[in-house]
Amino acid sequence: MGNLPYRSYVVFVGGFAAAALWTLDWPAVFTLSQADLFGLCILTILGLMSESLALTIVVGQNVSNSSITFILILASALIFGPSITVLFTATTGAVAEFGIRRKPPSKALFNVAQYIVATASAGIAFNAAGGSAGVGAATGPFVHFFVRQIFPFLTYAAVLFSVNLAAVSLWIALRQGLAFGPILTRWAGPAGTNVLYDLLVSPIAVAVAILYEELYVGGLLLSVLPLLFIRHSYFTNLRLQEANRDLLYMMVKAIETRDPYTSGHSRRVALMARRMGDVMGLPGKTVESIETAALLHDIGKIDVEYVEIIRKPSQLSDAERRVIQSHSSRGADLIRSLSSFRSEVVSAVRHHHERYDGSGYPEGLRGKQIPLGARIIMVCDAVDAMMSDRPYRLALSLAQIQEELYAGKGAQFDPDVVSGLLASDLLDRHLEEVAPEKVGSGVAVGVGL
Numbered sequence: 162m163g164n165l166p167y168r169s170y171v172v173f174v175g176g177f178a179a180a181a182l183w184t185l186d187w188p189a190v191f192t193l194s195q196a197d198l199f200g201l202c203i204l205t206i207l208g209l210m211s212e213s214l215a216l217t218i219v220v221g222q223n224v225s226n227s228s229i230t231f232i233l234i235l236a237s238a239l240i241f242g243p244s245i246t247v248l249f250t251a252t253t254g255a256v257a258e259f260g261i262r263r264k265p266p267s268k269a270l271f272n273v274a275q276y277i278v279a280t281a282s283a284g285i286a287f288n289a290a291g292g293s294a295g296v297g298a299a300t301g302p303f304v305h306f307f308v309r310q311i312f313p314f315l316t317y318a319a320v321l322f323s324v325n326l327a328a329v330s331l332w333i334a335l336r337q338g339l340a341f342g343p344i345l346t347r348w349a350g351p352a353g354t355n356v357l358y359d360l361l362v363s364p365i366a367v368a369v370a371i372l373y374e375e376l377y378v379g380g381l382l383l384s385v386l387p388l389l390f391i392r393h394s395y396f397t398n399l400r401l402q403e404a405n406r407d408l409l410y411m412m413v414k415a416i417e418t419r420d421p422y423t424s425g426h427s428r429r430v431a432l433m434a435r436r437m438g439d440v441m442g443l444p445g446k447t448v449e450s451i452e453t454a455a456l457l458h459d460i461g462k463i464d465v466e467y468v469e470i471i472r473k474p475s476q477l478s479d480a481e482r483r484v485i486q487s488h489s490s491r492g493a494d495l496i497r498s499l500s501s502f503r504s505e506v507v508s509a510v511r512h513h514h515e516r517y518d519g520s521g522y523p524e525g526l527r528g529k530q531i532p533l534g535a536r537i538i539m540v541c542d543a544v545d546a547m548m549s550d551r552p553y554r555l556a557l558s559l560a561q562i563q564e565e566l567y568a569g570k571g572a573q574f575d576p577d578v579v580s581g582l583l584a585s586d587l588l589d590r591h592l593e594e595v596a597p598e599k600v601g602s603g604v605a606v607g608v609g610l
């Protein structure tokens with residue numbers, strides 16, 4: 162299966178892995194003391210536990226696994242040396258690929274070969290940097306400790322991560338006939354959070370190795386089991402949060418499919434709100450919260466109670482208006498109960514219909530009492546409504562939108578947000594970019610907001 166470059170690459174990795182096993186420092190393996198052999202068995206069991214608790218990461222159509230096994234690989238290199246670590250990785254990898262993840266044999270074999278290539282390359286670099294097994298040399302002046310232990314260790318870690326990332330990216334690129342560069346960047350993106358995380362927590366491996374030297378197997382259990390537990394709870398929680406967020410985003414889509422005139426509305430408002438935050442020079446976290454709130458601002462309308470009212474072509478009665486106005490607080494309650502979004506997100510959703518002059522809802526807040534996110538969403542929401550066709554009017558032109566914004570300064574809109582928007586070319590760019598998405602019904606019978 163696969164094209165010639167792909168097949169050649171698989172053969173090359175397989176050949177490299179076989180050569181690495183062939184040229185392994187076997188005397189070091191056979192002269193391993195019984196005590197260390199037992200320690201290695203415990204480390205392998207811990208490695209398998211880690212693999213079975215691994216988090217699955219999906220990047221496009223490819224799937225990867227994230228676990229703390231790399232800490233055990235690094236600790237193994239420090240405790241037993243790079244040769245035995247190649248065997249440790251090959252064994253753990255083979256059981257994980259064939260037994261735990263039950264990958265197809267060809268894929269599993271390639272992955273094991275790739276693990277061997279990465280650890281063998283890291284071992285070559287470790288030896289070249291003057292590294293040696295055991296952390297016993299960790300005595301004397303710090304300079305000696307650094308040169309003998311830390312520098313080879315860092316070299317080992319850097320080569321391990323780089324070869325692993327490059328090997329996986331090249332495999333995907335060749336298999337799917339894509340360019341290597343973008344795949345590497347893309348893979349390093351979502352998995353990149355992990356690469357960075359992996360590099361930052363690598364020094365934990367030194368602690369694991371020292372604890373092994375001091376407390377033997379007890380040291381391994383004492384250091385690795387809590388790590389496994391923390392990692393597992395963290396990711397379980399993360400998955401739950403992600404599942405809840407996906408659910409919310411699906412709900413946004415569901416609401417918008419009810420009404421073709423609002424199709425894509427929340428996504429466009431979110432895009433514009435993020436750009437508005439950037440234009441105003443807000444901190445990254447704040448912009449992120451505003452963008453999320455903008456995407457979810459009308460989530461409260463998921464309730465079936467709103468369906469008929471939203472579709473109603475005629476004027477709303479006072480009672481119906483009151484019902485529709487409850488969607489902002491309903492939405493805030495919903496996202497508060499479903500996920501742990503930052504409080505800024507919840508309050509921006511709750512107050513996105515507050516008007517600057519205090520005549521909005523649900524609380525009639527005025528001026529800067531209204532959360533900044535809500536003030537930005539109010540403007541972006543209105544702009545998106547103005548730039549879209551409605552059954553009763555066509556979309557407004559750029560000049561008309563600018564005019565409406567100007568007229569609403571201090572009444573409906575925060576003057577600072579409007580001034581920031583009008584002083585930038587954001588509105589111009591945004592309109593140009595999202596214009597092709599507009600509904601364009603051509604059934605306009607008048608112009609109005």
Ligand SMILES: [Fe+2]
Pocket residue numbers: 458459488489513514
């Ligand atoms: Fe709304």
